[in-house]
Amino acid sequence: MTVTTPPPALEVQGLRKTYRRAFGRGGHEALRGMDLHVPAGSAFGLIGPNGAGKTTFIKSVLGIVRPSAGTVRVLGGSPEDPAIRARIGYLPERLHLPGTWKSPAFLATVARLKGLKADAGAHLKLLERVGLSDAVDRRIGGYSKGMRQRLGLAAALIGDPALLVLDEPTDGIDPMGRLEVRRILQEEVKKGVTLFLNSHLLAETERVCDRVAILADGRVLREGRLDELAKAGARWRVRFAPGADAAALASEGFVPAGSAREEGVYTVDAADVAVLNAALDKARSRGALLTELKREGADLEAVLVGAVGGPGVAA
Template sequence: MLALAIEARGLCKTYRGWFRSTGHEALVDLDLAIASGAAFGLIGPNGAGKTTFIKALLGVLRPTRGLVRVLGQSPDDPATRARIGYLPERLHLPASFTPLRFLEGVARLKGLSDISHEARHALTRVGLAGDASRRIGGFSKGMRQRLGLAAALLGKPLLLILDEPTDGVDPMGRVEIRTILAEERARGATLFLNSHLLSETERICDRIGILAGGRLVREGPLEALSGSDTRHRLRFAPGSDPEALRAAGLTPTPDPDVFLADTPDPLTLNTLLDRARATGALLVELRPDLRDLEQVLTDALTPPPSSRRSP
C-alpha cells in the first residue's frame, strides 16, 4: 500500500453564524486519500470549500469533526509543517525587501544551514536571479508569484500546497513553472494544486477532485474523469463518404470529417478501422475522445434532468 501524503476521513467544518444559528457548512463528510508522489488538483466553484480544506491541511483551522492527516501526521505537528511548502493565493510580500533578503529570512525560519546558497539557488530556479537586489515593491504580479514559489521550494519539502501558482504569470512563465513542478515531483514531492486555471491543472495534475458545496462530488484519475476508455475520435481526410462511414459502424459528429467509435477492445477498434478504410476513407487522426476539464466540471455541477424543477 502506498504511503499517503494527504488523508481526510469524514472531514467536516461548520462556521457558526451569529447568535448560535446553524451557520455554514464549508466541508461536509469529505473523504480523500492522496498518495505520496502524486500530482492532485482540487477544483470547484467559488465558495466550494477549497480554501477551508487547505487551511485544515495547514493546521490553520480545526475541523468541526473528522480526521485529517498530512504526511502521516497531524497538521498541528511542527515537524510536519516544516516539510510542507505553501504558496498562498493572496501573497503578501514585504515591499521594502529584496528577493534575496526575503528568501534568506524564510530559509532561516525553516532552519536551513546554507541560507545564502539556498536562497540564491531558489531565485535561479524561478528565473529571478537577475532581480535579486531589486526591491519587491517594484515587482509585477507574475514576479511576485515566482518569488512566492521560490519560498515554497526552500528546504525541498515533501508536500507542495500551491494555491493559484500560475496566476498572473505570462505563458512562457507558466511553462517554466510547470517544468519546476515536474522536477519537484521527480524528486519525490507530492503536488496539491488549487487553481481556477483549469488548463494549467490539466497539464500538471494526473488526479482531480471536484468540490461543490463542501462535498467531494467527483475524484479520480484525469483520464477516467475526462472520457471513456472505449470511445475514440477519428478524423478522416476531406472527401470521405459520410453515409458509408456511418454504415461501417461509426457515429457522426457536427464536424463532417470527424466520427466517433465505441469499441470494447483494440481488436474491435481495428476491425472498425478496416471497415472504414474499405469505404475509401483516409484516416488522418485517431485519439481517445476526452472532454476538457471545464466540461468535466460543468457536468459534475449540473444536476440530472430528473432532479430539476419543472417550470
C-alpha cells in the same frame, strides 16, 4: 523482502468545520463530513465552485484552521507537528510580501522560519529556477504580480518539501511563464514530491494533475484519476483524407461528425483498441486514408459542471 508503502500524503476523514457567528448563534458550515485520500507522489488537483470550502480545507491541512470534527493526517502525522510542517511547501492564494526587502533576504527568512539554515547559494539557484535571477537586486515592492508569484513558488520549494500545497500558483503569470511553472511542478513530481494544487484555471489543472477531486458545498462529489473522470466512453473521433467514400465508411460504422468545413470527420464506437483497429483496417480496405485519431472525452470544465450541476459554475 518487505516493501514499505509510504503513508498517504493527505488523509482526511469526516472533516467538518463550522464558523460560529457572534454569541454562538448558528454559523456557516464550510466543510460537511469531507473525506479525501491523496496518494504520496501524486499530482492532485482540487476544484469546485466559489464557496465550496477549498480554502478552509487547505487551511485545515496546514494546521491554520482547527476542524470542528473529523481527522486530518498529513505525511503520516499531525498538521500541527512542526516536523511535519517543515516538510510542506506552501504558496497561498493571497501572497503578502515585504515590499522593502530583496528576494534573497525573503528566502533566507522563510528558511529560518522552517528551522533551516539560510543557504544563499541554494536560494540564488531557486531564484534562477523560477526566472528571477535578473531581479535579485530589486526590491520586492517593484515586482509585478507574476514576479511575486514566482518568488512565492521559490519560497515554497525551500528545503525540498515532500508535499507542495499551491493555491492559484499561476495567477498573474503570462502564458510563457505558466509553461515554466508547469515544467518546475512536473520536475518536482518526477522526484517523488506530492503536488496538491488548487486553481480556478482548469486547463492548468488538466495539464499538471493526474488525479482530481470536485468539492462542492463542503463535500467531495467526485474523485479519481483525471482520465477516468473525463472519459466519455468508447467513442473515437477520426479524420480521413479528402476523397474517402462516405457510403462505404457508413457501412463500417463511421458516422459523419464534422461541419461543412470539416470534410472527412467521423466518429466510431469501439469497445477497445482491438475493435477500433479492426474498424480502421476495414476503412483502409475501402481506400480511406487516416489523418487524425482522437478519443472523445469531456474536458475538466465539463466534468465539473456535470458533477455540480448547471452551467456557469465558477471554480
